[in-house]
Amino acid sequence: MSRRYRVRDGIIIRRNALPNGDIVATILGEKGKWHGIARKGKIPGGNLGRLSLFHDVTIQYYRRGEEALALITQVQLNGALSRLSQPDVYPYAHILAELADALSVEVEPGGQIYDYLASGLRGLNQHRDTELVALAYAWKLTAQAGLAPQVATCTHCKTTSQLAFFDIAGGGLGCQQCRVGLPLLERQAAEVQQLVRGSVRTTLDMRLPDRALHWRILHRYLAYHVRPLKSLINLSSLTETYKGEASRV
Numbered sequence: 001m002s003r004r005y006r007v008r009d010g011i012i013i014r015r016n017a018l019p020n021g022d023i024v025a026t027i028l029g030e031k032g033k034w035h036g037i038a039r040k041g042k043i044p045g046g047n048l049g050r051l052s053l054f055h056d057v058t059i060q061y062y063r064r065g066e067e068a069l070a071l072i073t074q075v076q077l078n079g080a081l082s083r084l085s086q087p088d089v090y091p092y093a094h095i096l097a098e099l100a101d102a103l104s105v106e107v108e109p110g111g112q113i114y115d116y117l118a119s120g121l122r123g124l125n126q127h128r129d130t131e132l133v134a135l136a137y138a139w140k141l142t143a144q145a146g147l148a149p150q151v152a153t154c155t156h157c158k159t160t161s162q163l164a165f166f167d168i169a170g171g172g173l174g175c176q177q178c179r180v181g182l183p184l185l186e187r188q189a190a191e192v193q194q195l196v197r198g199s200v201r202t203t204l205d206m207r208l209p210d211r212a213l214h215w216r217i218l219h220r221y222l223a224y225h226v227r228p229l230k231s232l233i234n235l236s237s238l239t240e241t242y243k244g245e246a247s248r249v
């Protein structure tokens with residue numbers, strides 16, 4: 001049987017090195033998420049370093065029969081965002097990539113999630129406030145997957161006033177009368193609304209003073225409605241108190 005080569009573009013969102021030196025990569029592109037394996041020493045003129053996390057690549061591959069893993073035969077690097085490998089930026093890029101991985105299904109077109117991941121990674125590469133970029137895009141990615149929390153009204157009684165709780169299991173903000181969930185200042189509830197529903201541009205103008213709180217809400221919400229993200233648990237900006245709370249989610 002002759003080999004039928006195909007070509008696809010995408011961003012490397014997960015990369016596992018096997019003990020024998022082969023690399024298994026998960027790639028998210030406009031047509032969805034897929035997995036490929038690159039055999040050590042088998043990429044002509046290529047370099048397995050091109051299959052690094054967050055790289056934007058064009059990959060040539062083929063499949064044998066119904067095997068789930070495509071065999072990668074060529075990798076062309078279209079772009080590497082150099083700042084993403086810096087120790088203070090890498091954890092945020094990892095959060096966005098792991099979240100995009102969790103939100104994108106295997107076969108369905110992943111176009112919107114891919115677009116927001118690409119845009120978020122570019123934002124991390126350029127913007128001064130990388131922590132704010134990461135929080136903003138994490139919520140945008142979640143919303144693109146149709147999993148945004150309800151923040152316009154109280155999750156329980158539908159009032160739009162005096163929103164001052166975040167009910168993780170209920171899936172959104174709560175009011176002073178219903179009193180369900182994590183208590184917030186009204187300002188903090190308004191910040192949650194902006195993060196979830198505001199445009200990226202206006203969100204990146206925020207000061208957002210209580211960032212540990214916002215990471216806590218994001219982490220708990222995703223752990224309940226998507227899955228716990230290792231990258232969020234590992235985030236060094238989270239306090240010990242936060243980690244204790246996260247482990248009880």
Ligand SMILES: [Zn+2]
Binds near residue numbers: 174
């Ligand atoms: Zn209410």
